[in-house]
Amino acid sequence: MYACDKPGQQKDVTYADSGFIQDYSVKYPFDGDGVRLLRVRADRDGKVQLLASDGLKHLSEGRFLHPGSVVTDNTYRFMSAKTIVDMVLCQGEFVYLDQQVVFSNAWSGRLFVEHQLAEPTAFAANDAQEFLVTDGSALHFIRNGAVLWKGQIPGKGIVQLVNHPEDRTRFFLLAPDAVYRFITTTNALEKIYGGDGLMSFDVDARHNQLVVGTSDGYFRCDPEQGKVVGEIEKKLPWTEITAVKVIDGDPWFGTPKGAFVIKQDSSIAYYAGERWLPGDQVVDVAIGPDSSVLLLTDSGLGVIHFTAMTLHEKAMYYEQQVRERHIRNGFNATLVGMQNGDLSTGYLGDSDNDGLWTSLYLAAEAFRYATTGEQQALDHCMESLDAMARLYDINPVAGFPARSFERRGMGDTRDVLSDPERWQLAEQPDWFWKATTSSDEAIGHIFAFGVVAELVDHQETREKAIQLIDTLMGHIVKHNLYLVDYDGQPTTWGRWNPEYVNAFPTNVGDRKLNASNIIGMLQTAYYFTEKPLYRETAFDLMENHGYLENLLRPMEEIGKAPDGADDWSQMLSSAWNHSDDEMYFAGYWGLYRYAFNDTLKAKYGIAIRDHWEAERPEKEGAWNIFTAITGADDIDLDEAVWYLKEYPLDLVQWKVTNSHRKDIEPLAPNFRGQTIAEVLPPDELKISRHNANRFTLDGGNNGAAENSAGDTWLFPYWMGRYLGVIGAPVSE
Template sequence: MSKPSLYSLLLCVAYTIFISACQSKGADEAELTPVAYQDTPFEQEVSIKYPFEMEEQAIKVASDRNGIIQVLTDSGVFRPHAGAFLYPGKLMKDQTYQGLNDKVLKDLVLYQDQFVYLDSTAVLSNAWAGKLFDIHGLTEARMLSPSEHFTFIVVGKEKIHAVKENKILWSIKIPEKPLTIKYNSALKSHVLLTVGSIYRLDGEGGGLTHLYSGEGLTSFDFTAKGQKMVVGTTDGYFTFDLSTNKASTKNSQLPCPAILTVKNIKGTLWMGTEKGAFRVKHDGGFDYYFGERWLVGTRVIDIGEGKEGSILLLTSQGLSKLVFSEYTLHDKAMYFEDQVRNRHIRFGFNASLGNLEAGNVDSGMLKDSDNDGLWTAMYLAGQAFRYAVSGDAEALENCRESLDAMERLYTINPVEGFPSRSFNRSGYKKHLSDPERWQSAEHPEWDWKATTSSDEAIGHVFAFGVLAEVVKVPEVRDQAIRLLDGLMQHIVAHDFYLVDYDGKPTLWGKWNPEYVNGFPPMVGDRKLNSSNIIAMLQTAYHFTKKEIYKEKAFELMDGHGYLQNLMVPMENIGRADESSDDWAEMLSQSWNHSDDEMYFLGYWGLYRYAFNDTLKSHYRKAIKDHWEAERPEKDGLWNIFTAMISPDNFDQEEAIWYLKQYPMDLIDWTMVNSHRKDIVKLDANFRNQATAKVLPPDELRIRRHNANRFELDGGSQGKSAYSAGDIWLLPYWMGRYLDVISAPQGVK
């Protein structure tokens, strides 16, 4: 064996040093340099809706070379009026050509990107100076298919005619009920689909060649440059090879297998079904468009290609136009920034809109919330990160405004250091379902909401810590630290309780050892409350340097087992045992997703402001363990938080997927997925995880981070709209601050 070279020895030494450094005690994963996602443009879709004023028997939709959209119904031709994203238009009777309104039209097709119509007498068009008017000679004409050189195939109840220049070129009988007919330019022939067969139609003499027999056939379109066809059925679809006359195995594992129409649009397969439409992705998966977010109605009767890559989905209730645009994540962030400022700021709070009229955002009312402070804290932290990475003056002003709203939560009530849940003008209380929770402020114009919870407290501490750390503006930093100190003085002075105006602890504001350790170790509140209070005390100490906070934290960890509590693995969290009391049993019926939100907001202060490296190493382990349990949810915020402790392993791809897939409207439309055949459903379980894989956010109802992302059905029929401030902007701007998302790339 030859001796190793000097170069080889140096490589070995370097490798040994590297491994040793990575494995050394206290090695900080957060010091690894993250590889940022490069923010380049991606496809982002929205739906523009055009309902009929009354339900119609819709037949076809098409868009011509001028971008004009026409919808054929049994009562005439309609066209869209007005309409924009979030502002629906309507379908109106098309009065453009008065003479057309006198005809009973049976079909609408495109030829040379011009509209061509079929009525009981002729094939006709307003294009080509109106010269096309070919008498077809069929009674009960049903469908039309153009071929080449202005030759048209007209299908009736029992016969097919080929017509050109007012002549019937040939006529044949149909053996069974026709469904649809299309011209295959590659094969220079038509293909006819009937209720039970596929036929090839000889364009010269009109002979029918039987190719396939089957059941439940509904629709088809050509693929593979005309060499194959995809055939829809009442229970899935299959591919039929026109060169071999062989059919593939039918695929029924679809969002909805009851297919009504199949369209190949620029190489992408689209299918309209009894419940919505879907497109087949290159990886074999599906983008599903169903529910009020995407559709007017349910049954997608026809699909058309609109101008600039838009997709037209027709139902008997109306037309939905899917518009696809190029966005970077930064573009999307700026859209959401405007969305928040335009309709989601209430007294500086980050608020939801309620009482909407079917998604009309101009009809809504800004609602107070039990968690006004929490949702605002999350928005506030996002704006702090935005200011830190961009220096944007607007972001700083947003911080000031929302921080003032947060401060007033403390000053509007008489209890020192106690944050109200919310506040509002005094006349508002009589309209609420819970007026007993509202108290009169000293000023007669105002009321404030009591019974503040631990959700609020951890949210406040998170936001105050972020502001104090990243916003290098003295007055903002000082204000945040002052509020942080006041809250924590209250909690420490009251033996780790939030004590309300009545001198009693609130229902949820409890971190006292007697309360926390009263739960069995498997009940999540024991682990959660321990984790949160240590994070809160560390944050307070980090920015005030008051020894009381450090002393109390170690007293809880060393004397009352809080470190042990917060290190309990997530796999050990479950239902309380039979010896537990009713309270513990109630709190442990299933996984609490609000707890996840509280944990992760607390992790910022738990990890970044750890008292020493040994604790930091423990905390990292606890956070990583929790993240591993949460990974199936693909929640963008949980993944971005994990980048803080593990920048080389935090499911970056899934975090970006979440940010890209989140819908643009944030309206709480009713969305339904439980009928789907393309998802693997799981048995009932503690985490309430309904499916093996979580669905994309734009196929689900709008959810904050404290909700179960595996819930398949739900929504409020567009009666409310959420703010992007906490849902989307916080994970995006935190990702930018942690350098795991780049600034926009390659954009002029």
Template sequence: MTKSNFYGMTLLLAVWVQSTVLGQSGSGGTYYDTPFIQEYAIINTKDLSGLSQQSLASNRSSYVQVLENNQLLHPAGAQFQVWGTLASDQTYLPMAAKKVQAIDSYQGEIVYLDDKSVFANAWAGTLFLKHQLPAARIFEGGSNFDFLISDGKQLQYLSPDTEEVVKLSAPQEILAIQYDPIQEKFWVLSPSKLFQFDQRGKKLIEVASGKNLTSIAFYSPKNELIIGSDSGYFTFDIASKTQSPLVTKIPWTDINVVDTKDDQIWFGTSKGAFALNPDGEISYYFLERWLPGEDVLDISFGKDEVFLLTDKGLSTIVQKEMTLAEKAEYFDEYTQKYHLRNGFNSTLNLYTPGKIETGRLDDSDNDGLWTSMYLASQGFKYAVTKDPETLVQIKQSLMAMDRLFTVNPVDGFPSRSFERSGYIEKLSDPDRWQHAPDPEWDWKSTTSSDEVIGHVFVYAVLAELVEDDWVKNKSIELIDTLMTHIVDNDMYLIDFDGKPTLWGKWNPDYVNNFPIQVGDRKLNSSNIVSMLQTAYHFTGKEKFKEKAFELMDEYGYLENLMRPMEIIGQAGDGSDSYSQMLSEAWNHSDDEMYFVGYWGLYRYAFNEELKAKFKESIVDHWQAERPEKDGLWDIMTALVQPEKFDLEESIWFLQKHPIDLINWSVQNSHRKDLQILEPNFRRQTTSQVLPPSETRVARHNANRFGLDSNGNGRSIYSPGDIWLLPYWMGRYLEVIQ
């Protein structure tokens, strides 16, 4: 939400929910880039309602098959961000004649259970064990190519070493079988009992019980069984023969299937899948970023993949080893390929959900702001790498920023956006568009304060860090042009109609009209001092310095900007309705404006005394923001306090951020593992923020505690401002090496 979005807006700041503050000591230092696991999904769709466990299997080469109505299917046509289908698998001609009733992964290969035998095409087809259960649909392999199979009522043990028939009836319906390679035992699960299979005694020995049991897996790191049910799971310690209480603090308790991979435990539920990691953290996979359907029916593992079979198709969760530098390279290329419109950093809107090929780059209220943040990332990148291709891109986007000033007839006024003429009715907010003096172009008016602070921020970064005469001189020229317009117009941004824009107001009559607890009083004071300092630093013009000191000394702007965040809140009943509207809730767009402005506020402070005060104000704000674990806010804080800025949380944000930036719908409010807070001013919904991989794709001006959103796959946000800015700023500040 931006300052221009007047109606329905919730704004400004108050005390953070104190119980959630992360602690008072942040970690500073430097992160040395090492590989981590980056996950993303490849989706194949098909209506598969009615399938169950043992409908999915894969081999050591990650070849995967799905079994539906005795027929084998495999993925076709899918790649990252391009959905495919499941097609008939005709790889082996004789398979079409087989009545395959279950499939499984065994010793790195796919094995099959039909109405007559257990067999495989691997091992030169030598695995072939006949059985006597024509309706068999459950099977599990032992250590030596021996298998235990069931039709749900009876069990039969098959071994290549003996012709003895070990067959018995089960006291209850058989749901699943699990082999334990440490004890070399088969375990058998019914809806209410866990049994040990005694081959010699030809019997089942009851060892544990529960209600509405559904699935079983062996977890070797703890030598235990994981038993799923429709209301959670419990563990069975094999050595002590004890079972744990039911575990219900998990994302969803209606468990269909459980499986293990190394030290992870994976669960498929009726509302997505989740993995329990060895550190106790949970990774949740739900809705279209990760799955084609909600109901996860079966799980299998490839070499570097996790396959999740759902009622609407197959998801391949690719687990790719990657460094942050490699992720940055991917996002740099992706931004240039999909998100640059006339040099602007833009959203790609999709006219068919999820389909990139239907995308169109559209204007936005904040073309200037989003481009400022992307362009700043490229400025930091060039300062670190001196890459000539990055300099080319800097010039392209800086030309777009420059043209925001020249496309309209108002001296020193930056347009929101511009577009070729003749399309106003198809653009966002048609009533804000004006015809340019050049009949080939139209431009968007009503520019907001969040764009203005973005302009000054990026021009300062480029002027200081990019060793190119045109870039440096153009950036300084634009700082001078914009700030001269504001100063000459009595601290207002004046539009084509001769009136201030709705939010372009830094005059004391406006700023000091707010009660001290209304955030705009603090914000506007902080931003304008930052901008005037920046203008003076690069132009040397005394008018900017004089105006800044006038505002600080005579109009209380220093006091305003130093006001601690703990007193920022709602205006109160005695305040005017405008102030009350502006302080209904914490506004994260304002956080973005503060932090973007902190570059100029701290770096170009007029003197050391002010610099120390500004650091105090910035750190105070950061303390309020810490629970969000926003990588940009943390890394910007390293500018003023490199020894204490939450380095670990910064890296967590960068690593956990998805590379699929399609604005899919997400849901988390149903989760049973979250501690939900009472409604509060901050609109913090949970005690701990969820990782970016589990929440909506959002820019830094959004509430990172939002649990649900209805993106519906209709757009793709640019990584240029979301990810590349914190990464490359971190590289420039040398907190990421």
């Protein structure tokens, strides 16, 4: 009786997991005490070298989530005697400009040419070992080991020189007010563009154009005639361009507020904040080893790596992340108390919602086991289900789930913990338990227990899940649809009684939410226990107290309480509550899959899809995938996959800022809390759970915690695998 049919899936609504490119950063902070970082390059062997105001640097250690450092490069110890002012690549080798010469340690050190400039500032090279050197106004062209030509640029001074990567006879020069071209075959120097606020540029060989960054946007320029191609582009994350580099046909831009790349499909990927960079003031951009991109900032180097992986491979990385750092007594926990993102400094914190976050992880592992049959997934299910079960037996109230439990630690009184009103001494030695359990905990428990009872083909585990369903729902029904705490009083949020629920105006979300949740919970309890009491209670609520009408109420009718409503209603309806969204969807599993009859199931399906329509702008992967329980023919599968792909591998709670961006379209304040017209990718937002508003532009916690992937990512992925909207990895 326990197995429900999967939604029928068509081949064209299943994502074929053939792989994608995942980006992540390895950071190398630098604290130079007044030393400025100027340039970064990687040679043909993959060695990364940095030029600073006090000499050459290179990288020490460093791997994903474990930053390295920028240190003095003593590889060639006599280089410390040189005063190097610029560094370029020639034939993939490092070449240096100092006050007297252009030289290199490559080619047996044979390259050593006097440039004849007193105060050189910059130079460029082509693969013929020809060099164009400047002091800001004078120009010297070097060929065959000698200065072949000398010239002069009037005006404000040259700030950058580049060579055309596919035509070594053409050099281009950038001044704040002009672009020049130098032809090596004729020694012809020509001004091809005049303007203001020019800051950096590069050659886009694919389109045979110059990409010119300015103090307010960028433009493209024809390198032959100097004509501007199109309009100056200002719809960018930030418009003050400090560095430009075209890499594999895509222009990268450094700014004082991070870096971004404009891809071939015109989409923008923004790299800012400590998830990606040691600092946001980008001074140089370069091609790195193994298809990486080097983003040099005033505070160090960020190396953006790109690796091919499938969603399944990403899932396996996250599975390991959870097991290594996020299991606390079987709970799915957050690593907190970290210092600036250092994983070694954190500890596993308890939460008011330990039961909820663990419910989502437990469901994820149950979906995984039902999909793959892996013993490891079953082991994880059993461990977390045991932690959930202890929530019920660690406190003295029959059928009441604690929020969490924790060791007593330093003593045996409640005040040693941060929340003495919630924490209670357990009869079991050495433990506290956390009281005041809320409705989001209850619905999370019933959801996860139902998934385990239905899908995990392991008798002991299944029976344990069913017993827990009956335990919790028995308590709720016995106490007149309330969660009653150790003090004999209902908890603040554990209330599903009609006297409470129907006291809300019809457009206050809690009236719809609580009705939807309790019917789903009662249906789940009846489905697995077959106890008539649960069915009778549910039908009494629907037929005699309007709960069916409540839960079917369209989302467009939900809003602020009307004038004159009580203060509680006003408070609860001041804005859209995204925690409510999580509670709704967790409840939809039992509401839809365990419906008492097909007539009700059809009505429930309409309500679920109505809610999904309201959620679509957020492109929330979990809710898109969850809606597939009603049939996946027209869910936003592309957006769900986009969400899973774009979610960052780095789940540290770094501070993120987007409100300054000039490529977003702000909206007027609204009930939904939608701040901009189009939601940003997950890896450009702060790390948050599914109960957060994905239109929140700024936030984070300065690297003080790392979230678990158990609820944030593994839950929607494995649910999608079970429901058939995400396929197994495709063998190449």
